[in-house]
Amino acid sequence: MVIKYYPDETHVTEAMQVNDPLLMLVSYDGNEILLANIDDAFEHHILLKKLDYKDTEIDRFFRVVLNQEGADWTFVCPRGYKGISNQDKRMETFFNDGVNQISKAIRTIGYNAKIQIPQRYRRHFNMLKPT
Numbered sequence: 001m002v003i004k005y006y007p008d009e010t011h012v013t014e015a016m017q018v019n020d021p022l023l024m025l026v027s028y029d030g031n032e033i034l035l036a037n038i039d040d041a042f043e044h045h046i047l048l049k050k051l052d053y054k055d056t057e058i059d060r061f062f063r064v065v066l067n068q069e070g071a072d073w074t075f076v077c078p079r080g081y082k083g084i085s086n087q088d089k090r091m092e093t094f095f096n097d098g099v100n101q102i103s104k105a106i107r108t109i110g111y112n113a114k115i116q117i118p119q120r121y122r123r124h125f126n127m128l129k130p131t
Contacts, residue, residue: 001108006036006050015039016109019068023047025061026105028081028097033105038065044074062098064105064115071106071113073098 005012015022015037023041025034025048034051041047044063045055063074077094084090099115106113 001031001033001105003033003035003108004051006034006041006047011040012037021065021067024064024066024071024105024109026064026101027061028101030101030104032061033108034061035109062102064102066106066111066113068111068113071102071111071115072118073102073115075117 003009012022012035021038023034023036023038023044025044026032034047034053036047036050041050044061045058048055048057048061059078059080063076065072065074075095075098077091079090081090081094084093102115106115
């Protein structure tokens with residue numbers, strides 16, 4: 001995995017040492033991690049721009065806010081994810097891929113944080129549960 005830091009690795013490492021919240025974007029293919037102190041980038045779209053990505057590239061990444069205690073996953077599955085037209089299958093695939101790639105990214109940066117999906121993002125996640 002290639003890790004890109006904003007504004008730089010030293011600044012992000014300092015934030016990690018005091019357990020400040022971080023913004024993390026993990027590419028769907030698992031090849032890239034974009035990382036910043038939340039106070040430097042404020043939100044995922046801004047982090048993308050600061051690292052010279054286009055706004056529209058947000059749908060190439062899993063979005064996470066984390067510190068050493070936990071990782072909150074912004075669970076937003078794009079309609080075109082992997083070209084899967086069946087919504088249930090697309091959500092299930094997105095969930096499984098996200099757990100795998102986000103877990104790897106968390107370990108790569110040296111954290112052991114549990115992935116959580118905040119209540120406000122559970123609308124799509126709850127679709128996976130049997131009724």
